Amino acid sequence: MANFFSIHLDLMSERLIPDPFVGMNEKTVQWVHLKDWVYECAFPIPEVKLEEWVDLVFEGLDTFALATLNDQVILKSNNMFVPYRVNVSKLLKPMNILRIVFESPYIKGEEILKDRGQRVCWNGHYSRIYLRKAQYHFGWDWGPSLVTCGPWKPIFLEKYTSRIKNFRVDSHVAEDLQSAIISVSVEAEPFSKDHKMNVVIIGPDGNPVPVQEDDLGQRLAKLIAPQLWYPHTHGEQPLYVIRITVTSSSGEVLDTSTKTIGLRRIQLIQTPLKEGSTFYFAVNNVPIFMGGSNWIPGDNFLPRMDADRYSRWIDLVVKGKQNMLRVWGGGIYEQDEFYDECDRRGVLVWQDFCFACGQYPADAEFLQNVTEEAVAALERLRSHPSLVILAGNNEDYQCLRQADDIVNHDMSMPESEWLTSTFPARHIYERLLPDIVREQAPGTIYWPGSPWGGEDNNTDRTIGDVHLWNVSSGMLVPYQRYPDLAGRFVSEFGMLSCPHVDTIKKTFFGDSKDFHPQSEAFEFHCKANSYEKRMFTCMGENFRMSFELARYVYLSQLLQSEAMGWAFRGWRRKFEGKECGGALVWQTNDSWPVTSWSIIDYFERPKPAYFVISRALAPLAVGVVRKPLAGAAGIVAHSTPHIYPPRKSNFSVWVANATEKEYFCTVELKFISIESGVETRTAQHEKIGAKATGTTEVIMGECPEDEPTVLSARLINESGEVVAREADWPQPLKYITFPDRELEVAVRGEEVVVRARRPVKGLVFLNGIGWSDNCLDVIPGDEQRVSAKGLTENIEYIYYGKDEN
Incomplete structure (x- = not known):
């Protein structure tokens, strides 16, 4: 009967409001969420036989809705996530009028907030925690405040003599x-x-x-x-x-x-270690490092997300060699097309229940609402082979712990006191939801929250999963220390960066002519609190700053790619001892055009970090890193490295093998002068047996630091082909200049061939097309080839230090 609708999309289609994603239009259209809105339609109905039933089905109403059919009230809704079915056989006429009044969720929330009081809440309006609605609609540190309403999923009539009401499939391997x-x-x-x-x-x-x-x-x-x-x-x-x-x-x-x-055996392995316990997944008895990202809703206006769009996104995830997506708890239980595509493409799903960053209530009405929501979600999702773990919430324990002076909740209190405590939602996460999961989706792993584990459910990195936010925020630890900060499973971490420069030009500025990256219009498209303080600190520690738009965008993206490379390479290396079972970067995607932690921007344009992560997660990957000798100041603490510069460093090279077979290969390590491009030393190990599903340490030694040198490692198969490559550079890069690289970029059909006489850092092709690889470190004597459909000879590119000398 009805397509998907959302009030903002409908007003845009009638040209009654401008596009909220362009310029600073968001603030000019926020009057929309202060109004109630009415949807009405007329429809005929053919004759209904005596033995037939007719139901009116509402798959999703956002959020406070009163539905009448021919002036008779048939439904009151207060949960965006619950589908409804109403028998209307006796109300139908030859011509019918369906009318749905949607109350403003913003106003409704403010009324409840005034009545029940303010609670702890990170991000968005404080009232959101009382509403069963996608929490990100109220604004987040990466998204706008556009509080939607409307029939966000289909409404239709179903006529039947008998219908399949419940269809459940359980499997056991x-x-x-x-x-x-x-x-x-x-x-x-x-x-x-x-x-x-x-x-x-x-x-x-x-x-x-x-x-x-x-x-x-x-x-x-x-x-x-x-x-x-x-x-x-x-x-x-x-x-x-x-x-x-x-x-x-x-x-x-x-x-x-x-x-x-799909038939599979999924286990979450938690066995004792010297410190804490493991946290990793085994699929069909194979231990697997989970490398992936966190998925937020793909649009602030959910009806825009169709099957084709989901398919393109999951294709990017697969091409990026990611094997897990975490569906974040501040969004939605995703649409069927998302999970269907993950099933077909082999992407595992960590699904949060829809609670995020708040002190949620747990009164009887709220618990009943949550019960209906959870049952409906699990009935729809439980048979998907991609679904492997359900988590009770996102950061609610962490949120309350950091507001302990307000909440003052004793985690050791008996369960009988939870509902009357300052943290009543603990009953939801540790009793209600696990009971529903056992009943509705037996065998599916349940985890009370993310992060969860240890005494305060976040800072103990030896138990459970953790969210690591002390690099791009918090303590602002140098990103080169990511490998040392490993948790048993890192379910969130990340680094801010700008989207593709074409995305910025298309959407950030609107009517503004001020194209500076510190202009109001530019900064309006970054919702992260104090983002300049955080991002500039990280950028300034590592790179020479620039505020020319294209170069500024590039530096922010290079920062993100460097940080993600250090993290994924370092943590995957620790899978050998199961010290780290996986890493999910925050975040996969954006819900609108924005400067954020995403590795792919709103228009599906991968950032450089996407490619760096992809190489780090390849089935066979090589890693190389150096650290200053003990007692020397150096790369991990940028405070005063020039006072006591290290004269020598320790270096190590390793091979990560995700396959189930030992892999025989050659590992080559070259020491290249950054200034001259001359090779000063070579180390090569032939016929290395890289152990299956683990890490093999290959080469270790000392490296002199008398001149800036790049360490170039390559993994070569038995046929002489380069399977993987990685380079380690002196830190910080801002101390190095890159004149006269003699870089050659040659286009041959839909392929680009790249060579250089001197080392090149962070070569990024700027053309907005589907590159097979990007953000390359180009080393003399190591020709690289990348491809892209629709490639032309007009290639735009940038690398670190280009045109700055």
């Missing part, structure tokens, strides 16, 4: 992976003794799987040597199709429903 059981339970309404229900399971090969019915009416399929589903980094994604058909006694098909599942 044996520990030895040699067998599996698929259990199917179905509930239909109305369902008479004359009706028949047929369950068909089709294997990945297209052949049917035998199905039996047990005494309880469940259909069971027992499989020998099942085809197992893996993340894309470790295998294929075979899918089984379960099809349900309800027929009448005459053979008429009354209803059908289909689900697609």
